[in-house]
Amino acid sequence: MNLILFTFIVLLGFTSYYFGRKKAYTIQSTKKRLTALPQFYGYYLAIWCAIPAFIIFSLWAIFEPTIVKLLILSDYSNQGYLDDELNLIYEKTKALSRGQFTGEITPFIEASAEKYLSLRSIAQSSKVVIVLSAIIASVAYAYKRISSNSRTREPVEKFLNAVLFTASLAAILTTVGIVFSLIFQTIDFFKVIPLFDFVFGTHWYPAKAFVRDSSEALDPTMYSDTFGAVPIFAGTFFIAFIAMCVAIPIGLMSGIYLAEYASTKVRQYAKPLIEILAGIPTVVYGFFAALTVGPFLKELGTSMGLEVSAESALAAGGVMGIMIIPFISSLSDDVITSVPQSLRDGSYAMGATKSETIKRVIFPAALPGIVGSILLGVSRAIGETMIVVMASGLAANLTLNPLESTSTITAQIVVILIGDQAFGDPKTQAAFALGMSLFLVTLCLNIVALRVVKKYREKYE
Amino acid sequence: MNKNKEQLLNKRYKAEQRFRLYGLSAIFMALLFLTIFIFKIFSTGYSAFQKTWLIVPVTFDAELMMLDQNPSKEDLQDADYYDIALKSMADLDPNANEDQENELKRMVSYFFEKEIKNELLNDPNLIGKTKEVYLTASDDLDQVFKGNYPRDLPEDQRRVSDYQLKIFDQLVANGKVESKFNISFFTNADSREAELAGIASSFMGSIFSILVCLMIAFPVAVLAAIYLEEFAPKNRFTDFIEVNINNLAAVPSIVFGLLGLGVLLAIFQLPRSTPLVGGITLSLMTLPTIIIAARASLKAVPPSIREAALAMGASRMQTTMHHTVPLSMPGTLSGTIIGLAQALGETAPLILIGMVAFVNTIPGSPMDPAASLPVQIYIWAESAERGFVEKVSACIMVLLGFLIIMNLFAQIIRHKFEKKWS
Numbered sequence: 001m002n003l004i005l006f007t008f009i010v011l012l013g014f015t016s017y018y019f020g021r022k023k024a025y026t027i028q029s030t031k032k033r034l035t036a037l038p039q040f041y042g043y044y045l046a047i048w049c050a051i052p053a054f055i056i057f058s059l060w061a062i063f064e065p066t067i068v069k070l071l072i073l074s075d076y077s078n079q080g081y082l083d084d085e086l087n088l089i090y091e092k093t094k095a096l097s098r099g100q101f102t103g104e105i106t107p108f109i110e111a112s113a114e115k116y117l118s119l120r121s122i123a124q125s126s127k128v129v130i131v132l133s134a135i136i137a138s139v140a141y142a143y144k145r146i147s148s149n150s151r152t153r154e155p156v157e158k159f160l161n162a163v164l165f166t167a168s169l170a171a172i173l174t175t176v177g178i179v180f181s182l183i184f185q186t187i188d189f190f191k192v193i194p195l196f197d198f199v200f201g202t203h204w205y206p207a208k209a210f211v212r213d214s215s216e217a218l219d220p221t222m223y224s225d226t227f228g229a230v231p232i233f234a235g236t237f238f239i240a241f242i243a244m245c246v247a248i249p250i251g252l253m254s255g256i257y258l259a260e261y262a263s264t265k266v267r268q269y270a271k272p273l274i275e276i277l278a279g280i281p282t283v284v285y286g287f288f289a290a291l292t293v294g295p296f297l298k299e300l301g302t303s304m305g306l307e308v309s310a311e312s313a314l315a316a317g318g319v320m321g322i323m324i325i326p327f328i329s330s331l332s333d334d335v336i337t338s339v340p341q342s343l344r345d346g347s348y349a350m351g352a353t354k355s356e357t358i359k360r361v362i363f364p365a366a367l368p369g370i371v372g373s374i375l376l377g378v379s380r381a382i383g384e385t386m387i388v389v390m391a392s393g394l395a396a397n398l399t400l401n402p403l404e405s406t407s408t409i410t411a412q413i414v415v416i417l418i419g420d421q422a423f424g425d426p427k428t429q430a431a432f433a434l435g436m437s438l439f440l441v442t443l444c445l446n447i448v449a450l451r452v453v454k455k456y457r458e459k460y461e
Numbered sequence: 462m463n464k465n466k467e468q469l470l471n472k473r474y475k476a477e478q479r480f481r482l483y484g485l486s487a488i489f490m491a492l493l494f495l496t497i498f499i500f501k502i503f504s505t506g507y508s509a510f511q512k513t514w515l516i517v518p519v520t521f522d523a524e525l526m527m528l529d530q531n532p533s534k535e536d537l538q539d540a541d542y543y544d545i546a547l548k549s550m551a552d553l554d555p556n557a558n559e560d561q562e563n564e565l566k567r568m569v570s571y572f573f574e575k576e577i578k579n580e581l582l583n584d585p586n587l588i589g590k591t592k593e594v595y596l597t598a599s600d601d602l603d604q605v606f607k608g609n610y611p612r613d614l615p616e617d618q619r620r621v622s623d624y625q626l627k628i629f630d631q632l633v634a635n636g637k638v639e640s641k642f643n644i645s646f647f648t649n650a651d652s653r654e655a656e657l658a659g660i661a662s663s664f665m666g667s668i669f670s671i672l673v674c675l676m677i678a679f680p681v682a683v684l685a686a687i688y689l690e691e692f693a694p695k696n697r698f699t700d701f702i703e704v705n706i707n708n709l710a711a712v713p714s715i716v717f718g719l720l721g722l723g724v725l726l727a728i729f730q731l732p733r734s735t736p737l738v739g740g741i742t743l744s745l746m747t748l749p750t751i752i753i754a755a756r757a758s759l760k761a762v763p764p765s766i767r768e769a770a771l772a773m774g775a776s777r778m779q780t781t782m783h784h785t786v787p788l789s790m791p792g793t794l795s796g797t798i799i800g801l802a803q804a805l806g807e808t809a810p811l812i813l814i815g816m817v818a819f820v821n822t823i824p825g826s827p828m829d830p831a832a833s834l835p836v837q838i839y840i841w842a843e844s845a846e847r848g849f850v851e852k853v854s855a856c857i858m859v860l861l862g863f864l865i866i867m868n869l870f871a872q873i874i875r876h877k878f879e880k881k882w883s
Binding site: 175450 | 479702706707715806817839850
């Protein structure tokens, strides 16, 4: 229904465009000068068609459910129902009207459901009538108004500018959305679990926090020693550290080689090939780590008399390192190539070899940029999810042995939230609290890294 | 003195060579990882494109099927095929006892009844006759036939019994086992049985999510890029938007999953597990990527174009919409495709919004529950059955194939249509 209406309104928009342009041509044919090109008269009318439609649609979307609910529940007023019960009645009514109701159908609810359906259909048809009449009225008004000397280009361009501006707010809205979705759950979580216990507790065992009956009083002591995030944070940084141990030497050295030594031909092929590593989906790395690297390390360890877990931190971290190589190599390649040639020439003129020039002149000059690229790599390692979920353990061990299994922030979020979630349960809220800490840590890393890289770029521009 | 100098020089040259070697070996290592990786995926995955069939003679006994004389089409639909299916499997070994008959039944997929039924529906004249029917072999025998299953394990550690192997070997010797291209891998939805599981449902889920993502992210990102590059005044607010975009591009994807869960599902009450929600979540993720690409390609349009248009009396909006934006489109489009390729490979946010649910129907719209290709990889990889390992690799090959095609497409657009300004 809405779709048909929408299509119809779009058609109306095109029609108004056509009429606007036609009027402009008519004016033109009377040898009067227009103040704008004919199509602007068309756009002008189309906008007059779109704006009332948009306003009415949004008003309806905001107010229709509330008004319908009020009307339905007015039948139940003065009967001593509590707010929660009224909400329940309303939900039942809606479910019944959709035919998805399972449970005992009382005549009251049945009557409400019928009333609900009739209200909805009244709302629908009145929406259609109001939207169409509003569009016709506003387009007719605008059509009468436009004349040879009316301004149409300026309002059209102002409107377009407003649309462009609104679109650019999307990025801010997304950030606000992220913070918004994380913060309320996080605050609720810290109402039950003291911040101190979360940040300094050493036992993480969320499975203990079973789904609570909402009528029961919340007993915070029940959760003491359940949500201590130290093992999770330690595991996250430990795995990121292993990943960086793989990624930094390989990534940095290949970046240096590509920038300083490689012939154009080698560079032309090697660079995109290495970048393929960055394009492989992380779930594929996870599968590789879990089914190939993990068992391989275990076998290798057994043959050397070591006890290696099949889900060792080393397997997850090592594969994650391979994934991060191209980020570091490309960025450091860019950074090194942008070091001015004069610095190299100066060093060569003093008799330094190429590697000495790189180590003593270029590397220090490029260091801020390289540090920035490494920080971005760390941020990526901390936020990486699938490799850890598939290849590292899911139980949070506090260990520094790379051959044992550990867990990370991201893996715990997935473990907690996979399947059905009960909002309002400390276990679910814990995932959001973890998400919040992840967001904050990566935010700081990103801002510092981006600033460092930007400063560095400006220095040599 | 001279000799000392020479030694020092030699040492420096050696250090130079060593350094060069480190660099070369670093690149070599990176490429080696890539090769191992691709080799491993292909070598475990290619066999999933073949499927093993057992050719079993089936007698369409009207009595066993509870059919009357001259049955109608509906009668054939409702007939009982289980008994003849069982009997035809049991007849493979006339001397089988009851346990062994059970084992014989487990040599084919549990779908075998339906396969026999389809055979009869295609040709109703078969009643009372015997015909050799292709039945999907069980996942374990499939693996045995492909040589992926160690036959020399002790029997109690194998999922295939000695008896099943014996009958199977007889069938192989008689040429009653055939390997054909595995069409059902592409046409079936997910299934708990490895031999029947296919990627159709997750494939459609991916397509729908990507379409939703494209329809939201592309217009918004292009409009935002136009505003920021062409119209935005230089002030604090614009800087703030810019910081936001750069930062969003580096936010871990799982955080977007939390956003989808906390806002789209909990507040807007959109349906769980659907490509609609997945697509919206992914669109928020790809937005910064597309904005950055679109801005870069707008920036690459030389100012002379704008100046020429302005000099001809075009307004700023006309200049932008008629000249700058069309000229920047190739770069924007290729950036969009790369952003979509990233979104196509994304798993974690989709898991959080519930797209991991087991779906054994093929979704017909973005509002139906579905998985996506990467999530399917995750689901199958977590599954213990051996047959799923090759399925996972095959699914990875399909996914990588799509990513390669998308990236090639982006490259072609960039090289073919982008104007070189010099």
